[in-house]
Amino acid sequence: VLDGRDIGTVVCPDADIKLYVTASAAVRAKRRLAEIESMGGSADFATILADIERRDERDMGRADSPLKPAADAHLLDT
Template identity: 60%
Template sequence: MSFTVAIDGPAAAGKGTISKAVAAHFGFAHLDTGLLYRAVGARVLAGAAPVAAAQALDPVDLESDDLRTPQVAQAASEVAVIPEVRAALTAFQRGFAKRSGGAVLDGRDIGTVICPDADVKLFVTASPECRAERRFQELLGKGTAVTFDSVLADVKARDARDSGRATAPLVPADDAVMLDTSELSAEQAIAAAVKIVGTARR
């Protein structure tokens, strides 16, 4: 029996952490759909054409260690605005969502485009400054030389690009439950999400 949880939100709002924890709590499979776009972005940086890269994507590509760099994130955001790229990756995501045993998918358009009939929809958000601080600390921890101002600028630019694109813009689904993590610890945010999903499963 399938049970689909769609978790959307902007970069560094905490949706990845929440999604993994929710999946682990309920024994569901988890897919970070952003990795699909990052994997395509990485292929483009290596010289591939965006649409061809999306069409040839292999699940093994999602295991690469270099998908979390700022350069790949930028490339991912740029290829994500290409309708043909999104179309190539939609079938993969929908197939994953319907697997038996339950699935959690997190991304930008899961509740609105990929799985509009998901059993639970969450929209995880936080202020740009809060999200930039989280990403800044994450990058510093990896030894990446960045400034807070540059990270904040990147966050705001990505928000504008993701929300303003013509195809599948970043917006909450009409029936999504909003979860603002600005003032929440990771544990508090996870607990809130688990409660929402648990209530829907009863």
């Protein structure tokens, strides 16, 4: 099992089974904030959300290995 942003499209394009696990930026930011707080830290939700959105935009728009589901991937929206 491999996890990464281009595993199914670049690293292992011939894998028999591919999963594209996704969640909205807001859901991922909420999870990240809860993770930080569970370890005794503090953070700002808006800052986390903005960071996630910037990373997604950068990764989806890059010329080399853009973030996208493989054509034959099973989509899991968590």
